[in-house]
Amino acid sequence: MTSGVDRSRSGRLAFSRRDFLGHTATGLGGVALAWLLHRDAARTGEADTGSRAPHFPPKAKRVVQIFCPGGVSHVDTFDYKPDLEKFDGQELSGKGKIDTFFGQPGRLLKSPFQFAQHGQCGQWVSDLFPNLGECVDDLTFLQAMVAKSSNHTPAAFQMNTGFTMNGFPCMGAWVSYGLGTVNQDLPAFVVLPDPRGLPAGGAINWTAGFLAAENQGVAFRTSGDPIPDLFPAKDDAPAARRAVADLLTKMDRDFAAADPGDSALAARVRSYELAARMQVSIPESLSLAKETEATKKLYGLDAPVTEGFGRNCLLARRLLERGVRFVQLIHGGAFGSPRINWDAHEDVVDNHTKQAVILDKPVAGLLKDLKARGLLDDTLVLWTTEFGRTPFTQGVGAKGRDHHPLVFTCWMAGAGLKKGFRHGSSDEVGYQPAEDATSIYDFHATILHLLGLDHKRLTFYHNGIRRRLTDVHGEVIDKVLA
Numbered sequence: 126m127t128s129g130v131d132r133s134r135s136g137r138l139a140f141s142r143r144d145f146l147g148h149t150a151t152g153l154g155g156v157a158l159a160w161l162l163h164r165d166a167a168r169t170g171e172a173d174t175g176s177r178a179p180h181f182p183p184k185a186k187r188v189v190q191i192f193c194p195g196g197v198s199h200v201d202t203f204d205y206k207p208d209l210e211k212f213d214g215q216e217l218s219g220k221g222k223i224d225t226f227f228g229q230p231g232r233l234l235k236s237p238f239q240f241a242q243h244g245q246c247g248q249w250v251s252d253l254f255p256n257l258g259e260c261v262d263d264l265t266f267l268q269a270m271v272a273k274s275s276n277h278t279p280a281a282f283q284m285n286t287g288f289t290m291n292g293f294p295c296m297g298a299w300v301s302y303g304l305g306t307v308n309q310d311l312p313a314f315v316v317l318p319d320p321r322g323l324p325a326g327g328a329i330n331w332t333a334g335f336l337a338a339e340n341q342g343v344a345f346r347t348s349g350d351p352i353p354d355l356f357p358a359k360d361d362a363p364a365a366r367r368a369v370a371d372l373l374t375k376m377d378r379d380f381a382a383a384d385p386g387d388s389a390l391a392a393r394v395r396s397y398e399l400a401a402r403m404q405v406s407i408p409e410s411l412s413l414a415k416e417t418e419a420t421k422k423l424y425g426l427d428a429p430v431t432e433g434f435g436r437n438c439l440l441a442r443r444l445l446e447r448g449v450r451f452v453q454l455i456h457g458g459a460f461g462s463p464r465i466n467w468d469a470h471e472d473v474v475d476n477h478t479k480q481a482v483i484l485d486k487p488v489a490g491l492l493k494d495l496k497a498r499g500l501l502d503d504t505l506v507l508w509t510t511e512f513g514r515t516p517f518t519q520g521v522g523a524k525g526r527d528h529h530p531l532v533f534t535c536w537m538a539g540a541g542l543k544k545g546f547r548h549g550s551s552d553e554v555g556y557q558p559a560e561d562a563t564s565i566y567d568f569h570a571t572i573l574h575l576l577g578l579d580h581k582r583l584t585f586y587h588n589g590i591r592r593r594l595t596d597v598h599g600e601v602i603d604k605v606l607a
Contacts (some may be wrong), residue, residue, distance in 0.1 A: 177305040179577025184607075185505040186307075186543025187445050187452075188300060188572070193480075194281060194324045194457040195467030198514035198526055199534040200555040201477055203270055205240040205249035208553040209233055209575055217517050217556065231517035233554060234526070237474045246545030253481035256489035262545040263501070265605050267536045269549025269558040272512045272530035272565060277460065277468070278325060280511035280530060283565050285330055287594045294334035294585075296569060297451035299578060299594045301340040302333075303583045308448030311410065315444055315452050316342040319432035320338055321459030321465045331453060335587040342453060345411070345440070409442060410447055424490040435487035442494055445504060456484050469514060470525040492538060496505060506538040510541055516554045531557045535568065541575045541607055548605050566599030574601045 134284040200206050238251035244262040274280045279289035286293040286487055294302070301313035316331045324330055331342030350584065413421065424439045425431025434456060457466030457480070469476035488508070495501040513533025514526035522552045532551045538544075549561035570580040573594065584591040 135396065136232055155390075177303070179304060180579045181577050183575065183577030184503070185539060185575045186503045187210060187450055188297075188505045188507065188576070189441050189445060189452045189454065189491070190296070190507040190509060191342070191454045191456060191484075192281075192285065192330075193467050193484070193508075193510040194277070194455065194516055195460070195464070195469075195480075195510070196277075196280075196512045196528050197467045197510040197533070198469060198473060198477060199268070199529075199532070199551070200514070200516050201236045201238050201473060201526075202251050202253055202481075203249065203266060203536070203552055204513075204555050204557060205251075205536045206236070206516065206551075206553065206555045209555070210235040212554070217554065231515070231520055231523065231527075233516055234473075234518045238477075244545055246547075248545065248547065253477055254485045254489075255486045257492075260489050260492045262537075263496065263538050265542040265544065266547045267535045267537070267549060267568065267602075267605070268547055269535050269551060269560065269562045270513075270535050270565070270568070271558060271562050272533070274529045275512065275528040277511060277528075278447055280528075281324070281326070281330065284509050286332075286334070287566065287569055287596055291326075291329055291332075291531070292334055293592075294336045294340065294552050295331055295342065296572065296594060297331060297342050297453055297454075298333040298336050298340040298574075299583065300451045300578075302336050302585070303573070303578050304450060304576065307450060308449070311444065311447060311449050311495040312343040313450040314340065314342045315449050316344040316455065317437040317440060318344055318346075318450065318455045319458045319465070320437070324455055324457060324466070325459045330455070334586060335592070342451075410443055413439065420494065423494060425486040428486075429483055431486050434483050435490065438487040438491040439494075442491060442498075445495075446498070446500060456480070470519060470527065471513070473526050474524065476525075495539070501539045504539045505541075505572065507572065508536045510535065513555070517557055529556075532562075537572075537605070543607050548602060550552055561604070563602060564598065566595045567602050569594050570599035571602045571605065574606075 200209060212233050214232050217231075217233055236251065240249045240251050242248065243250050243258040244260075246262055246440070248261040248264070248266065250258040250261060272280050273283055274289050282291060282293070283289045285295045287296075297316075299312040304313075306313040314331070318324070328342075328344065331344060333339075333341035379463055413426075414435070421427065421435075421439070425435035427441070432453075437454055441454055445450050460466065460468060464476060467476065467480050492501070492506065495504055495506070510533065512528055512530040515529045517526075519525050519527050532555065549560045549563050551557065552559045573580045573583060580593060580595045580601075584593045586592070
């Protein structure tokens with residue numbers, strides 16, 4: 126990779142290859158065969174493997190991001206505040222602090238959950254996460270995270286793309302763009318949505334934005350066929366498929382002749398090529414038949430409440446070890462009633478208890494499994510959310526907490542990080558940062574650094590601006606690096 130160089134594709138099409146694919150009587154089955162041959166050529170050095178060199182030697186080779194829509198309350202999970210117990214029910218005042226929700230005065234609310242110190246590092250964790258409490262010596266906590274928006278959609282966009290507006294590439298797309306793919310038979314970037322439903326905005330959460338379409342996250346369904354329309358319909362006649370392929374070949378040629386250098390068609394062709402290869406790779410990658418019962422139990426597949434998300438966490442491990450560069454696990458769906466995310470407006474006890482029991486064991490199982498297999502040494506695990514929640518209630522006598530972007534907690538684990546380490550802190554009641562405030566730009570810059578990428582040099586020229594994940598901000602958080 127060269128500094129500041131636009132890595133957009135040339136748009137060239139290999140029509141001799143498309144001719145072969147277009148005249149195959151067995152449709153995508155023939156495409157799969159052709160690309161098995163192409164894969165063999167790649168392994169003998171006759172074709173590009175798709176992997177690209179980082180700026181400098183990386184600590185991490187792959188990333189798994191657990192994203193929790195809705196806003197997890199830091200003061201009820203990982204940021205213990207004894208003063209909330211001391212001042213429970215009192216008004217919050219001083220230092221420019223406010224304690225109102227749409228004009229309704231609230232009162233400080235002590236955490237209804239019990240906290241205890243865990244591990245050699247002594248990290249405080251609430252009883253919402255008993256299994257994650259066992260993993261704290263492998264975690265790196267960022268306890269003074271700051272977001273720019275208190276609204277769900279812009280805050281989710283910023284955590285995932287660096288911007289509060291839509292249309293910008295998400296982190297997984299940037300990593301795919303910067304480093305390419307390791308396994309030609311699988312996408313570089315895979316998304317595993319919550320089995321209960323998609324998050325607000327759906328696919329916009331894993332968009333490639335203005336990057337090439339091949340960098341967009343490939344979302345796997347959690348029931349039925351993991352990827353819709355991957356395999357041809359059983360009742361399609363070979364002659365009909367051949368006729369369609371012939372027509373597409375002609376259209377490809379006409380388009381390429383009329384629009385030389387356009388990369389959109391090349392990206393679409395590559396997506397079909399990948400789909401063909403996935404016909405062979407996906408069934409094996411997503412099959413749990415060879416996983417032991419002990420492993421399945423570790424992820425919570427033996428209990429109905431954790432089975433769905435636990436399966437996703439186990440699939441994430443399988444995809445990572447097969448060369449997928451970036452896996453995004455989403456825990457939480459769209460907003461509505463009843464809530465299936467972390468948006469605890471009405472009752473923080475009811476909401477967070479329901480969400481935590483689904484997440485705790487599977488994520489702890491993923492951490493333990495990665496560590497046992499030696500994968501945590503070169504894998505980066507991220508646990509993220511939109512923002513935190515207020516240390517006060519939404520009105521007098523209320524039981525819920527409002528959105529709070531001023532300070533919240535995320536954690537990381539794995540390659541190149543100080544283990545059992547806390548960076549930054551919030552004030553005495555968890556209202557705002559007290560030390561080492563950390564922006565999402567800093568967070569993203571650090572993630573790219575661990576992958577061997579300089580966030581200032583990983584750029585893409587778009588609409589007259591050389592864009593990057595961190596916009597014009599961000600510094601690597603050196604204090605968390607091992």
